[in-house]
Amino acid sequence: MTKKVTKAGSISRRRLLTTASAGAVLAVSPFRINLLQAEEAPIKIGFPVPLTGPYGAEAQDQVRAGQLAVAQFNDAGGLNGRKAELVVRDDKLNPGEAATRTLELVEKEKVNFVVGSLSAAVQLAINNVTKERGVIFNSISQSDAINEAADFSKYTFHEALNPHMTSGAVGRYAFTKFGKKVAFLTADYAYGHEMVRGFLEVGKEFNIENLGDIRHPLGTTDFSTLLPRLQALKPDILCISNFGRDQQIALKQATDFGIKKSIQIIAPLLSHASRVAAGPQAFEGVVGGCSFYWGIEDKFASTKAFNEAFRQMYDGKLPTDYGALGYGGVRAVLEAVKGAGSVETDKVVAALEALKYDYYKGPQYYRKCDHQSVQSVLVIKSKSKDMKNESDVFEVLSTEEPNEKYLRSCEALGHKS
Amino acid sequence: MAGLSFDLIALQLFAGLALGAIYVLFAIGLSLIFGMLTVVNFAHGAFYMVGAYVGLYLISIGGNFWICLVAVPIVIGLSGLAVERVVIRPLYGRGIDYPLLLTFGLSYVMVECVRIAFGKTGYPFDTPEVLQGAVDIGVGYFPLYRLFVIGATAVVLLALWLFLEKTSYGLIIRAGARDPQIVRVLGVDVSRVWLIVFGIGTAIAGFAGLLAAPLQGVIPEMGGTILAEAFVVTVVGGMGSIGGAVLAGLLVGVVVSMTSLFAPEMAKVSIFALMAIVLIVRPHGFFGRAGLMS
Numbered sequence: 083m084t085k086k087v088t089k090a091g092s093i094s095r096r097r098l099l100t101t102a103s104a105g106a107v108l109a110v111s112p113f114r115i116n117l118l119q120a121e122e123a124p125i126k127i128g129f130p131v132p133l134t135g136p137y138g139a140e141a142q143d144q145v146r147a148g149q150l151a152v153a154q155f156n157d158a159g160g161l162n163g164r165k166a167e168l169v170v171r172d173d174k175l176n177p178g179e180a181a182t183r184t185l186e187l188v189e190k191e192k193v194n195f196v197v198g199s200l201s202a203a204v205q206l207a208i209n210n211v212t213k214e215r216g217v218i219f220n221s222i223s224q225s226d227a228i229n230e231a232a233d234f235s236k237y238t239f240h241e242a243l244n245p246h247m248t249s250g251a252v253g254r255y256a257f258t259k260f261g262k263k264v265a266f267l268t269a270d271y272a273y274g275h276e277m278v279r280g281f282l283e284v285g286k287e288f289n290i291e292n293l294g295d296i297r298h299p300l301g302t303t304d305f306s307t308l309l310p311r312l313q314a315l316k317p318d319i320l321c322i323s324n325f326g327r328d329q330q331i332a333l334k335q336a337t338d339f340g341i342k343k344s345i346q347i348i349a350p351l352l353s354h355a356s357r358v359a360a361g362p363q364a365f366e367g368v369v370g371g372c373s374f375y376w377g378i379e380d381k382f383a384s385t386k387a388f389n390e391a392f393r394q395m396y397d398g399k400l401p402t403d404y405g406a407l408g409y410g411g412v413r414a415v416l417e418a419v420k421g422a423g424s425v426e427t428d429k430v431v432a433a434l435e436a437l438k439y440d441y442y443k444g445p446q447y448y449r450k451c452d453h454q455s456v457q458s459v460l461v462i463k464s465k466s467k468d469m470k471n472e473s474d475v476f477e478v479l480s481t482e483e484p485n486e487k488y489l490r491s492c493e494a495l496g497h498k499s
Numbered sequence: 500m501a502g503l504s505f506d507l508i509a510l511q512l513f514a515g516l517a518l519g520a521i522y523v524l525f526a527i528g529l530s531l532i533f534g535m536l537t538v539v540n541f542a543h544g545a546f547y548m549v550g551a552y553v554g555l556y557l558i559s560i561g562g563n564f565w566i567c568l569v570a571v572p573i574v575i576g577l578s579g580l581a582v583e584r585v586v587i588r589p590l591y592g593r594g595i596d597y598p599l600l601l602t603f604g605l606s607y608v609m610v611e612c613v614r615i616a617f618g619k620t621g622y623p624f625d626t627p628e629v630l631q632g633a634v635d636i637g638v639g640y641f642p643l644y645r646l647f648v649i650g651a652t653a654v655v656l657l658a659l660w661l662f663l664e665k666t667s668y669g670l671i672i673r674a675g676a677r678d679p680q681i682v683r684v685l686g687v688d689v690s691r692v693w694l695i696v697f698g699i700g701t702a703i704a705g706f707a708g709l710l711a712a713p714l715q716g717v718i719p720e721m722g723g724t725i726l727a728e729a730f731v732v733t734v735v736g737g738m739g740s741i742g743g744a745v746l747a748g749l750l751v752g753v754v755v756s757m758t759s760l761f762a763p764e765m766a767k768v769s770i771f772a773l774m775a776i777v778l779i780v781r782p783h784g785f786f787g788r789a790g791l792m793s
Contacts, residue, residue, distance in 0.1 A: 135720070139620040270764060296763045303715050303724050306518055307759035307766065310510045310639060327621065331715045338626065338642035338714075340633035360716060361623030 124167040125160070125425055127152070127412060128187030128196040130208060132175035136301050136327035137200050139355035143401070144200065144222060144408030145170055150395050151412035161419055168412065169193055175200075175300075177207035184211040194425045197411040199223045200404065202245070202273035209238055218427055218434070220415055222407040224248065224351065226276040229452040229489075231496030236431055239453040241411040243373045245273065246490050249280030249323075249350045251459035251482040252371040257288035260346040260369075261318025266295040267308065267332065269324035277323035277350040293317050298324070298332075305332050309339045320345045329353065330360035337364050354402035357464055357475045365464035365475075372460050374406035374443050375476050381444070388442040400473035406442050410455075413441050445484060451492035456484045503760075509638040511760045512753060517645045519752020520652040521711060525725055526732040526744040527659065528703035534739025535676040535696045537595060538587060542602040543704050543729070544722025545609035550575045550705025551712040551721065552613055555622055564627040567709055568651075575705025576698045583697035588690065606722070613719045621718035630713075648710050655703060656745065663741075672696060676739075731770050735777045737787025746785055 129148055131141040148168050156165045169191050173180035180199070187193045188211065195218045199205035202225040209228060212219035213235040220239040226246050227233050257264075264285065268274035278295055285292070293315045296308050312320060320341060322332050329349065336347060352370035379386040388409065392401040401409065418433035419425055438447050446457040462476040469475065482488060492498075525547060532540045553574050554567040562570070582605065590597040626644045633640040663669035675682045675692045683689050708722070715721065732751050736743025751770055758769040777784060 134619065142619065298763060299767050301724070302767075303721070304518060304521075306514050306642075306645065307511065307756040308763055310507060310514055311760055313639070314504065314507045327716075327718065330621070334623075334716065335642075335714065338631075338633065338644060340640050340642075355620070359621045359623060361625060363625060364623070 124165045125416075125419060126167050126169050126191060126193040126195075127415065128184065128191065128193035129168050129170045129198045129408075129412075130173040130180050130183045130187065130196070131170070131198045131408075132200050132204070133170075133172040135175040137175055137325065139359050140326060140353055140402070140404040141200050143355055143405035144198065146396060147392065147401055147405035147407075147409035148197065148412045150392055151409045151416060153395065154391065154413070155416040155420075161423070161425070166416055166419075173199070173204055173208075175204060177204050180204045181207045181211050184208045188212070188215050188217055193217070195220070195415050195430070197222060197241075197408075197415060201271075202227070202276060203271050206233055206272075209233060209235075212237055216427060218415065218430060220411045220434075222404070222411040224273060224276075226280075226490070227272060229454050229495050234452055234495075234497070236453075237427065239414075239434060239448060239455075241414060241455050242407050243371075243457070243459060244454060244489075245276035245350065246280045246283075247459055247482075247488050248371045249277050250284045250488055251461055252348060252350055252369070253281050253284035253288070254482070255461045255480055256319060256346070256348045256369060257285060257290055260348070262288065262290045263293055263316070263318045264290050265293040265312050265315045265317035265320050267305075267312060267320065267322045267324070268295055268297045269328055270297040270299055273325060274323045278321075280350070281321055281323075298328070300324075300328065302328055303331055305335045306339070309336060309341065313339065313341060313345075317345055320347050322347060322349050325351065325353065326356060327359075330356045330364065333368060334360055334364035337366070342367060352462055352464060352476065353404065354473075354475065355404065358402075358472070362464070362466035362469075362475070366466040367464065369461065369463045369479065372403045372462055372476070373457065374401075374403045375460055375462060375478060376400045376402075376473060377476065377478060378443065378460070378481075382440070382442075384440045384442050384444070400471075401442075402473075410441050410443075410446075414439060417441075449486060449489065449492075451497040452495055454489060456486055456489065458482060458484050459488070506638040508760070510636075510641070511756050513636065513638070513641065515753035515756025516749055517641070517649055517752070518756060519749035520649045521707070521714075522725075522728060522732050522751055523745050523748030524648075524652045524655060524707040524710065525704065526729040526736070526748050527656070527741055528700040528707070529729055530733045530736065530739060530741055530744040531659075531703070532697055532700035533733065534741065535672060536591075536598075536693050537739075538598040538602070538697070539595065540602050540700065541599060541726070542582070542606040542609065543701075544726035545606040546575055546579065546701045546704040546722075547708035547711070547725065548717075548719060548722035549578070549609060549613065550708030551624070551717045552617060553705065554709040554712055555617075555624060555717050564713075568706070571709045572702040572706040575708075576702030579701025579704075580694060580698040582701070583694050587697065588694075591690075591693075610719050610722070617719070619719065621716050624712035624717050626713040644713055648714075651706075651710060655706065659699075659703075659741070668695075728770060731774045733784075735774055735784050737784030740784070740786035743784055743786035 131144050133141050152166045152168045171183040173183050196212050197220045199208050199221050200223045205221045205223050218237045220241050222242050224242050226244050268278050347368045349370035357365045376389050379389050418430045422429035422433040446455050449456050459482040460478050461480045465477050529543045550571050553571050557567050630644040630647050633642050675689050679689045732747045736747030754769050754773050755766050759766045
């Protein structure tokens, strides 16, 4: 009997102690969090990208290189000791999901900036949110619409190439070399439509003949029912404007159908990650554009430095085109923060507009009227022989130097002057 | 666009049949399991995907495609046996939604495990060398490998038909599907029959995944798209009817192909339009039995 009482007593004493200490921790913790926030709250960069889905391979590279830009900023002391942090979210390549995630990043995570996206359509959904909330968004994926007055805001920046520049560079190269009769196979959404429009526009200079445009939904896994028709059109050039896994499968199956025997395949954009994922056979001989290739390191010290830093962080791996965009997009914002000496939106906008930078691919700057990054476009060809390492997949055929004449004019985009 | 020749239409029809063969191969496993066990196997796409990955792994350790053609169905079939024995068997007699939810969850687990083991990014899967390139089939060039897939599908169908119709074990399986109680009374271990049927169904799924790998490469999500299409095939053909699955699979392939020719944007929708039309005219599909779902 007595034993039992003692036991009960000891339990209640222990319980009292636990409760008291838990209470003490609780009482202290909000204070501690406040203190931390006031002193060294990190500069947060929201990073919504489609980690799952058909563009997953490219999105993962964007994250890797984005992390590198953050690490370099932090190692260099941050903003007077204030560190940066990348807050990555999966937008699942879905505009609704992207808008929700971005809103969450802005409202809950209180991010200072948003960099990211990998889709011509999804980035507009992100831009809608950031525009309304007055948060800087630096898009690292192709889009023409984002430059146009209707979608643009002073918070909108575009580090990636746009379809007009890309298709222009590839078109100017291909239409003089391979012929004038062109057929199109196009992903049926903004990216594909904008690319085809770009090709047709530049094609006018070369009097190309448009034999037809076959459109396929995003995420198609079988092109066997579209290819016989394209083959029957007997074009000189088949222009395949799609991306990620769609591009991998389309090129693989076009190769199987023997299309390359008589037709030159071109693509506005040849993705490094897709080329690696699909293997050399599928991409062999295909000509396309890109914003970055690690092989230009002989030409630019910035490329060499970026490659080295990336190698060091990721066990000797070399960066890809979309990875480089993640790096450039994040680094531009962080350098502007340093330049402005603050994370205040208006000051950083002004600093970004004033940037003349060369972080990874030679000189670049953001055009004043639409915040499009004026930069070079590489025309490349996929190789299947003489590869020095697993990243040695392309040969650079020509480079279109940065020049505003390759962009649509500010007036054409609906901007004042 | 001009240039609709007879050759093009014939080639397009053929491309549709070839595409249909892939649907058939995937859907018969699904249909077999549903017809015999009334289990709607949502993990079928995951077994298909794992089949492709097992092939990828075997080739990376020095195997070749021909070894995979035998080894992959065995490996996936065995894992199917394990799944049936451990997680599906306890759910028999509990209503159709129990195994449905279970396999749905299982497919997520399998996809996630593959993502952990092989990464989220896809891998290339080369077409075996002797099957590379395109051959002239009279109306135009067609990839040799796709012809091989048609042949392989025919062989699997023939073997399945012979097994079910001509062997005594096939007789027991068919009887078990009709009336498990009577079969049990006759002294047959019905649970063993079901175990084997599930194993065969998943083995065919793995085989289909391996065959699909050289067409589109290998990625953890590859089972998702085809699962949706295969459900259309099984519903159009009639839930549980293998003959129906064959007919519906080929029909879906041809419908997709012909829509691609005239209105490529509509190709994906055409599958579901076909399903809607068939279900209005024949609510149980071509050869479906009434009451199987209840």
